[in-house]
Amino acid sequence: MKKILGLLVVFIFILSSFSFSAAQSFSGKKVLILKNVNAWNSNANEMVLTQMGISYDVMTASQLNSLSLSDLINTYDMILIVSDQDQTFYNDLGPQMSKLEDFARAGGALEIHAANWGWHGGVWTTPLPGGVEILQSYSYYDYLVKNGTWLYSTYASHGYLTNVPTGANVITVQGNGATPNYNRPSTISYPLGNGQVMVTGLTIEYSVKYSGAVWVDFLKWMIKTNLGYKPTPVPVSPGRIGPSQYFLLNYIYNTRYHRELARFNELYNSPEAGELSNETLEGALHYKTLAEEFYEKAGEYGPIATNLNSFRVFISLRQAYFAISDAVDTLEDALE
Incomplete structure (x- = not known):
């Protein structure tokens, strides 16, 4: 019965939902995942990258010390920093943020899942690239600005972003499920040198595991966009159903x-x-x-x-x- 209901939902959503095409080729792309632990006990990033056919390595923040900027530039197209890490991770990563910024300036992509205050207790010790910072703020609902629909989870985000660079693309903002709060952007992207940075306070790993396919599609969209493909319409949640x-x-x-x-x-x-x-x-x-x-x-x-x-x-x-x-x-x- 669960499968039948799933098919019914897909049928109703089909005209209003974005579906990621598995046929999209990412041959030759490689991602470095930085984490000490699984955020909220979820391996969502590895699962989604595997579904997309994208090669990846996993490394702790301490192990990152062994790689030079040249190593990063010559090996990886994108570096993905995972949410909800222990304090050791953020302590080890902080002194290396300049190396990651230089990776982006050289043409790489940084995808930073910045939601901390999670199960593993760690918090960021340094500003994010470009001086962006995250302030603690729990929200069940985050609004997709481009298509006027909502993401929901328990919680959808753990914080909103401040010191947003001029001209940054605001992708999601916190809200109450009815009214978006544009003063609390929770996902943004912005150029840095020849590369791109995307930062989010959304609970990506938790929500992919516990809150359904809309979140899987959103993570795929983030990865696809950050790997340098032409930006595509943000996947919609079922907000346009009658x-x-x-x-x-x-x-x-x-x-x-x-x-x-x-x-x-x-x-x-x-x-x-x-x-x-x-x-x-x-x-x-x-x-x-x-x-x-x-x-x-x-x-x-x-x-x-x-x-x-x-x-x-x-x-x-x-x-x-x-x-x-x-x-x-x-x-x-x-x-x-």
């Missing part, structure tokens, strides 16, 4: 959510579940807790049953359904 379509989808997701929740409780409380490993049970409970958080978020705008035509309800309700389905799948797979 109220009647939201009503249908929300009704389906709400009904299926409660059925899956009942199925989860049945499986989890069964005698057979007592023989499952703690790891399996904890994994299932993680998805159930996530589902309950999304469902609670869907109800923040009033009773769900009377708000089925709402876009904001749709975002959370859809995530709640898929999370509880993952919880059920975890138990069913283990019990087979």
